[in-house]
Amino acid sequence: AIQMTQSPSARSASVGERVTITCRASQGIRNELGWYQQIPGKAPKLLIYAASTLQSGVPSRFSGSGFGTEFTLTISSLQPEDFATYYCLQDYNYPWTFGQGTKVEIK
């Protein structure tokens, strides 16, 4: 199975700060990676698909990049509603696998 190594596992940040989260795949997955946000008590929400395509309705402060094995989610200016846990998911190859998650907390 493809392993997705996500870092950091937690990040303290202030409103307005730039935040970067990384996922590394154990083998190449082309661009078949998505980023999801989960707020406690709510369902996950798709932010980015195909590594860099912004999902409709998602604010433009979110962006994704990468291809192959290295991927990045960037929040350009953190807002209060962005404090949540973020996950990457590869669905290039069965079994699909998530990264371990990054909890973004208020500094």
Add this chain to the structure above:
Amino acid sequence: QVQLVESGGGLVKPGGSLRLSCAVSGFTFSDYYMTWIRRAPGKGLEWVSYISSSGSTIYYADSVKGRFTVSRDNAKNSLNLQMNSLRAEDTAVYYCARGIYDNSGYDFWGQGTLVTVSS
């Protein structure tokens, strides 16, 4: 609008069974692949099962293979997950999610249903 509503969760003893359902509306169900994903208490998201739009292709995570069965009824706009031989480690909130048309990823999710396996 697109809606996915899970049901069927609850408390079950180890070794027991449950059947989860996901009722969908607001889109042509038969055009989309679907998935089940779960989140155990204090843990991250875990992919559980995938079913293609026609139901002809199915995948399972190793952790549930041989115990869980996914199915769909395109005429009834319903996705199901039959869970047998349940274990404590299957305790989680289970989500159904819709695949992105012509791409990879999951764009709409249900609110989740809680499955608790405990004696």
